[in-house]
Amino acid sequence: MKKITFISLFFIYTSFNIPLEPVALTGKIINTDGKIKIKGELFEKEIKLQEDGTFSENITISYSGLYTISTEKNKICVYLCPGTELSINADDKFFNETLQFTGKASIENQYLIEKSKICSAISNESIYSLDEISFLSKIKEIKYSLLNLNLILKLFSNP
DSSP states (O other), X not given: OHHHHHHHHHHHHHHHOOOOOOEEEEEEEESSOSEEEEEOSSOEEEEEOOTTSEEEEEEOOSSSEEEEEEOSXXXXXXXXXXXXXXXXXXXXXXXXXXXXXXXXXXXHHHHHXXXXXXXXXXXXXXXXXXXXXXXXXXXXXXXXXXXXXXXXXXXXXXX
């Protein structure tokens, strides 16, 4: 009886085990040390770049969510989910200015980058030295920038 129960539980478990689709990461990152690292909660992988800075890698991840991609000098948070086909292009010397995403999940990742640029104004200590009226005006400006960014995301993600 125990063997039948064990075998039944085994078959039930394996029937719910769905194979994960790989994430296809490609791109070109120039002016770096020849490697990038991808880190998640339970995931870490180093990808070696070709001499011209290009890379192409299929990775299997266990969850949809935020992962960190880091180069020699910079790091970014990206959203990855099974089946994502994302291309990342950048110059490591001018990373924030040249970073571009294309492919599946590019809209979500562009949103994350733009949001971090807007929110970095909050972490700038000079904002806290402003007088009350200027401070509230700056916070209002940041709030409207985030709301506009959310509106743009909704427009592009719902064709």
